[in-house]
Amino acid sequence: MTYLAKPKLHHPDLPKNKLGFTRRDYEGTVSTLCAGCGHDSITGAIIQACFEMDIAPHRVAKLSGIGCSSKTPTYFLGQSHGFNTVHGRMPSVLTGANAANRDLIYLGVSGDGDSASIGLGQFAHVMRRGVNMTYIVENNGVYGLTKGQFSATADRGSKSKRGALNADESIDLVLMALQLGATYVARSFSGDKAQLVPLIKGALMHPGAAFLDVISPCVAFNNHDGSTKSYDYVREHNEAVNAMDVIPIRSEITTNYEPGTVQEIRQHDGSMIRLRKLEPSYDASNRLRAMNFVQERYALGEIATGLLYVASAPRDLHDSLNTVATPLNELNERELCPGNAALEKFNQGLR
Amino acid sequence: MKRIESVNDFVIKFANVNGSGSASANTLFAKSIMRMGVPISPRNIFPSNIQGLPTWYEVRVSEQGWLGRRGGCDLMVAMNPQTWEPDVAEIEPGGYLFYDSTRPMPASRFRDDIHVIGMPLTEITNAAYSDPRQRQLFKNIIYVGALSALLEIDVPEIEKLIAEQYKGKEKLLEPNIKALHMGRDYALAHLPCPLGIRVRRGDRVGKKVFLEGNSAVALGCVYGGATFAAWYPITPSSSVAEAFAKHCRKFRVDPGTTKNRFAIVQAEDELASIGMVIGAAWNGARAFTCTSGPGISLMSEFIGLAYFAEIPAVIINVQRAGPSTGMPTRTQQADVLACAYASHGDTKHVLLFPEDPKECFEHAAVSFDLADRLQTPVFVLLDLDIGMNERLCEPLQWDDKRHYDRGKVRSYQDLEAGARFGRYLDVDGDGITYRTYPGTHPKRGAFFTRGTSRDRYARYTEDGKAYVDNMQRLLRKFETAKDLVPKPEHIDARKPSRFGVIFYGSTGPAMREALVELEAAAIDIDALRIRAFPFHEEVLEWANRHEHVFVVEQNRDAQLRTLLVAEGQLDPSKLTPVLHYDGTPITARFIQGEIAQRLGAFNVTPLKKTAASGGGGE
Ligand SMILES: Cc1ncc(C[n+]2csc(CCOP(=O)(O)OP(=O)(O)O)c2C)c(N)n1
Ligand code: SF4
Ligand SMILES: [Mg+2]
Numbered sequence: 001m002t003y004l005a006k007p008k009l010h011h012p013d014l015p016k017n018k019l020g021f022t023r024r025d026y027e028g029t030v031s032t033l034c035a036g037c038g039h040d041s042i043t044g045a046i047i048q049a050c051f052e053m054d055i056a057p058h059r060v061a062k063l064s065g066i067g068c069s070s071k072t073p074t075y076f077l078g079q080s081h082g083f084n085t086v087h088g089r090m091p092s093v094l095t096g097a098n099a100a101n102r103d104l105i106y107l108g109v110s111g112d113g114d115s116a117s118i119g120l121g122q123f124a125h126v127m128r129r130g131v132n133m134t135y136i137v138e139n140n141g142v143y144g145l146t147k148g149q150f151s152a153t154a155d156r157g158s159k160s161k162r163g164a165l166n167a168d169e170s171i172d173l174v175l176m177a178l179q180l181g182a183t184y185v186a187r188s189f190s191g192d193k194a195q196l197v198p199l200i201k202g203a204l205m206h207p208g209a210a211f212l213d214v215i216s217p218c219v220a221f222n223n224h225d226g227s228t229k230s231y232d233y234v235r236e237h238n239e240a241v242n243a244m245d246v247i248p249i250r251s252e253i254t255t256n257y258e259p260g261t262v263q264e265i266r267q268h269d270g271s272m273i274r275l276r277k278l279e280p281s282y283d284a285s286n287r288l289r290a291m292n293f294v295q296e297r298y299a300l301g302e303i304a305t306g307l308l309y310v311a312s313a314p315r316d317l318h319d320s321l322n323t324v325a326t327p328l329n330e331l332n333e334r335e336l337c338p339g340n341a342a343l344e345k346f347n348q349g350l351r
Numbered sequence: 352m353k354r355i356e357s358v359n360d361f362v363i364k365f366a367n368v369n370g371s372g373s374a375s376a377n378t379l380f381a382k383s384i385m386r387m388g389v390p391i392s393p394r395n396i397f398p399s400n401i402q403g404l405p406t407w408y409e410v411r412v413s414e415q416g417w418l419g420r421r422g423g424c425d426l427m428v429a430m431n432p433q434t435w436e437p438d439v440a441e442i443e444p445g446g447y448l449f450y451d452s453t454r455p456m457p458a459s460r461f462r463d464d465i466h467v468i469g470m471p472l473t474e475i476t477n478a479a480y481s482d483p484r485q486r487q488l489f490k491n492i493i494y495v496g497a498l499s500a501l502l503e504i505d506v507p508e509i510e511k512l513i514a515e516q517y518k519g520k521e522k523l524l525e526p527n528i529k530a531l532h533m534g535r536d537y538a539l540a541h542l543p544c545p546l547g548i549r550v551r552r553g554d555r556v557g558k559k560v561f562l563e564g565n566s567a568v569a570l571g572c573v574y575g576g577a578t579f580a581a582w583y584p585i586t587p588s589s590s591v592a593e594a595f596a597k598h599c600r601k602f603r604v605d606p607g608t609t610k611n612r613f614a615i616v617q618a619e620d621e622l623a624s625i626g627m628v629i630g631a632a633w634n635g636a637r638a639f640t641c642t643s644g645p646g647i648s649l650m651s652e653f654i655g656l657a658y659f660a661e662i663p664a665v666i667i668n669v670q671r672a673g674p675s676t677g678m679p680t681r682t683q684q685a686d687v688l689a690c691a692y693a694s695h696g697d698t699k700h701v702l703l704f705p706e707d708p709k710e711c712f713e714h715a716a717v718s719f720d721l722a723d724r725l726q727t728p729v730f731v732l733l734d735l736d737i738g739m740n741e742r743l744c745e746p747l748q749w750d751d752k753r754h755y756d757r758g759k760v761r762s763y764q765d766l767e768a769g770a771r772f773g774r775y776l777d778v779d780g781d782g783i784t785y786r787t788y789p790g791t792h793p794k795r796g797a798f799f800t801r802g803t804s805r806d807r808y809a810r811y812t813e814d815g816k817a818y819v820d821n822m823q824r825l826l827r828k829f830e831t832a833k834d835l836v837p838k839p840e841h842i843d844a845r846k847p848s849r850f851g852v853i854f855y856g857s858t859g860p861a862m863r864e865a866l867v868e869l870e871a872a873a874i875d876i877d878a879l880r881i882r883a884f885p886f887h888e889e890v891l892e893w894a895n896r897h898e899h900v901f902v903v904e905q906n907r908d909a910q911l912r913t914l915l916v917a918e919g920q921l922d923p924s925k926l927t928p929v930l931h932y933d934g935t936p937i938t939a940r941f942i943q944g945e946i947a948q949r950l951g952a953f954n955v956t957p958l959k960k961t962a963a964s965g966g967g968g969e
Contacts, residue, residue: 079793082799083799092625328612335612337574350562
């Protein structure tokens with residue numbers, strides 16, 4: 001496939017955001033994925049979230065691995081630098097990029113094969129380090145790009161299109177992310193934009209490692225009966241624990257809710273995440289409880305979605321590394337090179 | 352019985368048990384000789400998998416300043432009962448054995464062609480100290496004291512060194528000095544001082560400095576402006592990262608905020624290390640990783656991405672003997688081909704071959720300029736021999752007028768002024784294209800980086816013509832590199848010669864010594880030290896000018912020779928490999944022997960037989 005430019009005919013009446021951009025300014029080139037692929041809906045949700053949040057596209061760095069899902073960064077934020085890295089290793093590239101310039105917004109896009117199979121190690125370690133990023137796995141339970149082999153998130157007992165049963169236990173990346181120290185963990189469904197868009201916004205605002213597992217059916221290889229990642233299956237088994245609003249810094253809180261139905265979590269930067277509870281007992285600030293809850297629901301054959309966990313005061317990689325506030329890539333020679341006088345002193349100590 | 356007699360020219364070897372505190376005592380010993388103005392070259396030998404954790408520290412003392420390994424041992428300080436037999440066997444006939452005679456040894460455990468010097472070290476220390484830790488540490492200082500008497504080392508030099516070491520910890524100073532004299536006094540009273548080998552004050556050290564290549568390379572990274580390092584521990588490269596951290600704590604902490612102007616990540620493996628480096632470099636920071644052969648193997652896929660996506664990444668490879676885990680704590684130059692062609696598909700990479708710590712510093716610093724200028728991975732290939740041993744070299748220097756070459760980068764202003772931007776558009780004809788850092792401009796200069804084929808404007812395409820166009824440009828870029836990398840060093844024979852010898856990296860000291868020996872034996876041969884790949888035009892011209900060329904390397908497969916044939920189109924029949932790859936550093940004796948013998952086949956008859964160097968026997 002060769003690149004297809006999207007016609008940039010801007011309708012004068014298209015609504016603009018605070019930066020003067022229209023939604024079209026957040027798009028990329030035309031998708032080459034199969035019609036109906038869940039990944040395209042996630043692309044749409046990312047575009048909508050960034051547009052509505054007034055994010056300057058060039059301040060986003062989008063990185064991915066290899067797979068149909070990892071191709072999608074070409075289809076959104078055409079004004080952002082993008083990096084389609086190697087299979088399963090996007091997390092390390094994103095970590096280095098983040099270390100070099102702490103001022104950009106990092107968006108990592110990956111697939112279930114990319115993150116749970118070949119890249120499980122890097123997935124684990126990027127969460128452990130608390131890299132400030134939004135990490136989205138577009139989870140279809142198969143390797144779409146290589147034509148439908150099971151991935152490591154395929155549920156035990158689920159059936160491939162050709163009828164083969166998956167005998168291996170599945171990996172739940174949400175549980176792993178929770179265990180490994182991600183400070184914002186959510187699950188959603190590509191078919192539920194109303195839930196997904198606010199979750200992406202919250203992740204983009206979160207100043208730490210934010211992970212989103214988005215179930216995203218592969219219409220070509222994993223949308224049949226017997227699959228647990230098909231549109232029908234997910235619609236039937238989706239149990240949302242909460243619905244989320246993101247309230248920017250200093251906005252007035254106007255609506256009133258019945259006590260006990262809302263959970264509000266203030267973020268580092270003063271912004272607020274408000275969760276309208278659908279599951280009354282659910283507490284999104286309790287990591288252990290979140291892990292138990294997800295497993296309990298899984299045992300019942302249900303898929304818990306929503307914002308499953310958020311820490312209000314996360315630490316990130318730069319806190320651990322104690323780096324200067326100026327991005328490392330902006331430091332100049334004077335700040336970096338100790339010069340010859342220092343070297344002469346150094347020589348003195350070597351005789 | 353023969354007795355080796357030699358002033359300022361001998362080899363002494365310490366056989367120790369790892370962790371017994373001997374390392375600092377041995378360095379003290381070596382440095383005291385250096386302070387007397389006599390060049391030394393110490394080497395650590397530390398097998399990674401032998402019971403009892405033996406380590407050896409071998410010091411070559413050479414008035415003439417030869418820093419290569421000589422081979423053989425004139426005085427063995429045998430402090431490890433577990434390695435007693437091979438240690439005793441290694442001593443040159445007429446040489447000396449110094450040992451702890453507290454427990455009597457049967458005569459069968461000695462040799463009758465060496466001079467045995469017993470000193471009841473344990474008895475002396477146990478009588479003087481009751482604390483087990485002190486006993487262990489001071490025993491080492493006591494033997495240094497005894498050696499100072501046996502070899503006529505100036506005691507004030509040792510005392511000064513101890514004083515420097517314990518500056519600020521004066522409580523420890525006094526007991527160390529006391530232990531030193533305890534050993535010295537015993538030796539003067541009871542041992543045959545001085546031995547036939549001894550040290551006499553000289554003036555051959557001058558302003559030279561003494562440091563490990565790994566520390567120098569790390570400092571070069573600081574001076575070269577690296578702000579990001581990612582690594583995974585592996586001998587013999589770990590101390591590069593550790594030294595970088597140390598130098599950064601000294602030179603790179605913002606004095607106002609005490610925040611770091613650097614970031615170092617110990618990654619989960621080498622795949623992640625190189626991935627992080629690529630991410631940081633893509634984002635405009637100078638970044639490096641340090642590793643050894645197995646790490647290069649793991650990094651291969653990413654190195655191909657960096658080559659094709661054109662990301663500047665510096666990779667420091669401190670080579671050890673492979674393949675696989677090979678001999679992990681022994682030296683070789685065996686990753687030349689693995690690095691030159693690392694990764695799948697058609698790839699070629701820039702390699703630098705530093706000779707000593709000074710050049711480790713310089714090559715490390717310049718590697719960032721080269722990587723940025725060429726937008727490609729650059730390898731600095733040192734090896735365990737230079738990396739993990741302290742080596743005397745000229746003082747490190749930095750030209751304060753020098754500026755970093757950040758290569759072709761379009762700034763906000765450039766883009767704003769309407770500069771035409773195509774990420775892979777060769778506007779200057781040198782194969783190097785302009786890049787932008789992420790986040791530069793709201794509307795211009797963004798592009799998508801990928802390992803798949805794309806056109807000149809970074810747009811995905813599988814069009815064969817666009818692919819070939821790009822691959823051809825990468826070749827042009829490699830041509831450009833030839834003039835940017837460090838040029839070779841020429842060492843001409845007194846008379847024009849039809850013979851030549853090519854060498855590189857840590858072979859330097861042994862080769863220089865061999866050249867002098869060959870000259871003394873009336874063998875004229877020109878030498879060329881290669882400092883980089885791709886080869887500078889001069890390398891090929893020089894090789895073509897000579898009828899026959901030896902290529903001296905520390906690997907089995909003559910890897911640099913392969914590159915000379917493949918990339919320089921040199922006639923393989925005129926390139927004779929001289930190969931040393933048993934894991935020990937190459938010696939002058941070996942090179943000289945091999946070349947003299949092969950030249951015999953060319954009917955070049957030396958006027959006199961080549962003399963063995965050094966005070967020891969053959
Ligand atoms: C090292 C390596 N091995 C194998 C491949 C082939 N490969 C490309 S994509 C892919 C699987 C992608 O699956 P997933 O991440 O789930 O993405 P999806 O296509 O399902 O969105 C594989 C195995 C590769 N690109 N690199
Ligand atoms: S193969 Fe599957 S994952 Fe890939 S584009 Fe088609 S539907 Fe989407
Ligand atoms: Mg998949």
